[in-house]
Amino acid sequence: NAGVTQTPKFQVLKTGQSMTLQCAQDMNHNSMYWYRQDPGMGLRLIYYSASEGTTDKGEVPNGYNVSRLNKREFSLRLESAAPSQTSVYFCASRLAGRGNTQYFGPGTRLTVL
Amino acid sequence: AQSVAQPEDQVNVAEGNPLTVKCTYSVSGNPYLFWYVQYPNRGLQFLLKYITGDNLVKGSYGFEAEFNKSQTSFHLKKPSALVSDSALYFCAVRDRGNNNDMRFGAGTRLTVKP
Numbered sequence: 001n002a003g004v005t006q007t008p009k010f011q012v013l014k015t016g017q018s019m020t021l022q023c024a025q026d027m028n029h030n031s032m033y034w035y036r037q038d039p040g041m042g043l044r045l046i047y048y049s050a051s052e053g054t055t056d057k058g059e060v061p062n063g064y065n066v067s068r069l070n071k072r073e074f075s076l077r078l079e080s081a082a083p084s085q086t087s088v089y090f091c092a093s094r095l096a097g098r099g100n101t102q103y104f105g106p107g108t109r110l111t112v113l
Numbered sequence: 114a115q116s117v118a119q120p121e122d123q124v125n126v127a128e129g130n131p132l133t134v135k136c137t138y139s140v141s142g143n144p145y146l147f148w149y150v151q152y153p154n155r156g157l158q159f160l161l162k163y164i165t166g167d168n169l170v171k172g173s174y175g176f177e178a179e180f181n182k183s184q185t186s187f188h189l190k191k192p193s194a195l196v197s198d199s200a201l202y203f204c205a206v207r208d209r210g211n212n213n214d215m216r217f218g219a220g221t222r223l224t225v226k227p
Contacts, residue, residue, distance in 0.1 A: 004156075031213060042117075042203060042217035043157075050213055058214070090156060098212055099145050099164035104156040 002026055004105035006091050012111045013081045021076040021108050023091030029103075030096035032074035033058075034066060036087040037107070043090065049074055051096070081112045115140040115208045119218035126194045126225055134189040134221045136178075136204030145207040146187040147215070148178055150200045157203060163187060174198070194225045 004025045013019055025032065030051050035043040035058075045058030049068040063085060065077045074093075078085055088109050092102040116139045126132045138144055145164055149157040161172025163180040171177045178189045187204060204218040 033213075033215075040122075040219050042219045043205075044217075045214065048213050056213070059216075092157075098209060099162070101147070101159050101162060102215065103159065104149075106156045107154075 004091055004093055004103055006089075006105040006108050008108060009106070010109050012113065013078075014113050015082060017081050017112075018077065018079050019081065019110075020078075021089055021091075021110075022073070023075065023105060024073045025091075025093040025103075025105075026072065027093060027095070027103065028071070029093035030071070031094045032068065033092040033094070033102060034064075034074070034076045035090045035092065036060065036085075037090060038087050046076065046089075078110075081110075083112045086110060086112045114214070115144070115206045115216050117204050117206050117216055117218035119202075119204055119221045121221050122219070123222045123224070126223070128196050128225050128227050129193050132191050132194040132198070132223065132225070134202050134204075134223060136187045136189065136218060137185050138187060138204070138206040139185065140206055140208045141210070143209050145209060146178075146180060147205040147207070148172065148176070148187075148189050149203045149205065151203065151220075152200050160189070160202075194223075196225050196227055199223055199225045 007022045033048045034046040047066040091105040094102045147162045148160040168180045207215045
């Protein structure tokens with residue numbers, strides 16, 4: 001049981017390049033989330049998918065798109081990367097139900113030059 | 114929207130001493146409250162949560178937290194700190210009315226010195 005996995009672990013992009021961050025979970029969770037972590041700011045929610053087939057904006061969605069490919073997989077796409085998107089990105093998942101815990105992946109460290 | 118404040122960027126304690134990491138929250142309704150720990154270059158690991166019931170919640174690695182509704186606080190505590198407890202700690206809150214919008218504090222770096 002791998003939990004939540006993310007690829008790649010590290011990525012360096014030039015401004016304007018695009019890329020997709022991949023996330024998968026094997027816990028049969030309904031809901032999945034993408035966060036970014038910046039120093040001194042904690043984690044901020046970018047997008048989430050409450051269930052397969054649905055996606056919704058979080059606190060900081062600008063510059064990102066997401067796809068809930070199936071129940072297991074939830075990808076985050078940067079269409080035209082900007083230096084302000086340099087961050088550590090975390091995927092998380094949760095079983096539906098009030099109060100249930102979110103479980104996090106190991107993160108992707110992205111640098112945009 | 115809900116929010117979390119962790120008033121201390123850094124907490125230093127000696128090994129064997131008790132530790133407290135502070136958290137206060139703001140939410141329109143009743144909260145779900147969580148503590149996570151992050152070790153260097155790792156993801157967040159769940160420590161404990163308050164959902165309902167007993168205000169004192171016990172979690173992993175000997176940590177506990179007390180929900181105080183009147184003070185809107187959820188401080189993390191441990192009776193005897195270990196050097197291996199040194200890490201970054203995050204408090205998070207979720208409004209029961211919106212089960213998908215979890216807000217995190219900025220984090221508190223705990224350093225336990227031998």
